[in-house]
Amino acid sequence: MNDGIRVTKTTSPKPKPKDSTLAFGTEFTDHMFLMDYRDDKGWYDARIGPYGPLTLDPATAVLHYAQSMFEGLKAFRGTDGEIRLFRPDKHVQRLNNTAKRLCIPAIDPEVVLESWTTLVDLDRDWVPRAVGTSLYVRPTIIASEPFLGVRPSKSYLYFVILSPVGAYYAEGMNPVKILVDAKYVRAVPGGLGEAKASANYAASLYPQEDAKHGGFTQVLYLDGVHRKYIEEVGTMNLMLRIGDEVITPPLAGSILPGVTRDSVLALLREWGIPASERQVSIDEIVEAAGKGTLEEVFGTGTAAVISPVGELFYKDQHIVVNEGRIGELTQRLYDAIVAVQYGTAPDTRGWTVVV
Numbered sequence: 001m002n003d004g005i006r007v008t009k010t011t012s013p014k015p016k017p018k019d020s021t022l023a024f025g026t027e028f029t030d031h032m033f034l035m036d037y038r039d040d041k042g043w044y045d046a047r048i049g050p051y052g053p054l055t056l057d058p059a060t061a062v063l064h065y066a067q068s069m070f071e072g073l074k075a076f077r078g079t080d081g082e083i084r085l086f087r088p089d090k091h092v093q094r095l096n097n098t099a100k101r102l103c104i105p106a107i108d109p110e111v112v113l114e115s116w117t118t119l120v121d122l123d124r125d126w127v128p129r130a131v132g133t134s135l136y137v138r139p140t141i142i143a144s145e146p147f148l149g150v151r152p153s154k155s156y157l158y159f160v161i162l163s164p165v166g167a168y169y170a171e172g173m174n175p176v177k178i179l180v181d182a183k184y185v186r187a188v189p190g191g192l193g194e195a196k197a198s199a200n201y202a203a204s205l206y207p208q209e210d211a212k213h214g215g216f217t218q219v220l221y222l223d224g225v226h227r228k229y230i231e232e233v234g235t236m237n238l239m240l241r242i243g244d245e246v247i248t249p250p251l252a253g254s255i256l257p258g259v260t261r262d263s264v265l266a267l268l269r270e271w272g273i274p275a276s277e278r279q280v281s282i283d284e285i286v287e288a289a290g291k292g293t294l295e296e297v298f299g300t301g302t303a304a305v306i307s308p309v310g311e312l313f314y315k316d317q318h319i320v321v322n323e324g325r326i327g328e329l330t331q332r333l334y335d336a337i338v339a340v341q342y343g344t345a346p347d348t349r350g351w352t353v354v355v
């Protein structure tokens with residue numbers, strides 16, 4: 001299938017950043033993958049070229065009606081020197097689920113996977129080495145037809161860019177403070193919440209800025225109907241340990257089906273730790289904190305990996321979790337996932353693809 005991708009290499013490779021300076025999403029590699037779609041041709045012209053700007057007509061549909069989506073996955077340089085993509089099959093599946101919800105034509109899963117492996121292989125020298133760093137793969141699809149009517153575009157652009165990254169949050173593995181938002185919601189049943197639609201992230205900016213001004217790193221959204229049950233953080237899914245039970249909200253249509261969320265649930269089940277996908281109200285959390293049974297809270301996400309939460313703030317209550325320290329289970333999960341990603345533990349579940 002490799003012969004299907006036309007490759008034009010850059011003639012001016014960029015200097016690579018030092019691992020120690022990596023933040024999230026600020027540096028980009030030498031190449032990008034592109035592929036077009038037209039109603040009369042299907043997906044065509046898979047190509048890799050030098051990383052650079054896109055030229056768009058000002059009438060391009062995506063600029064007006066946000067028919068746009070993305071994915072996010074990571075490639076890791078193992079201690080054995082191998083480069084591994086983490087659960088790319090899950091990301092391919094979610095890419096096509098999102099595409100369906102946004103009336104974007106599906107892409108052959110093999111072609112998607114190949115776009116990632118071929119690009120990462122070409123820019124493999126950009127995969128950083130330090131533990132905690134990785135190469136973030138950002139596949140994106142946009143409606144590319146210049147047309148102002150509100151209907152699905154008749155043409156699309158799929159592109160993939162790569163970014164060497166460090167920790168997503170400035171706090172790194174230190175617990176973050178999260179505002180439980182009583183005012184704004186992220187999604188409602190029947191909306192876009194379970195799709196990785198760019199519009200979901202645009203909608204999160206205002207509440208997030210609000211939270212930032214209050215000294216919080218992120219926002220935890222409550223459900224849009226009852227304003228009672230916790231949903232997700234927007235950049236990560238949330239898990240809580242109350243007593244011996246680990247709880248995370250169910251995939252009921254308004255939250256993103258996170259790949260790290262799925263991996264954590266699989267590990268917990270293997271370890272025999274009770275894990276429930278069930279609704280959990282903010283009142284239940286406040287009550288557990290009062291009784292001293294709210295043991296741990298952490299977020300899960302591709303960018304965030306496993307991110308400990310040290311404090312939740314709801315209305316006027318500061319809910320401090322585990323005295324603001326990383327919980328034991330949070331650390332164990334982080335270590336187990338990172339070990340598979342960097343190849344220091346055997347991949348017994350078929351989660352990684354070597355590039």
Ligand code: COI
Pocket residue numbers: 071072073201234235236301302303304
């Ligand atoms: C990810 O974790 O990959 C995300 O897409 C979250 C965020 C960086 C937008």
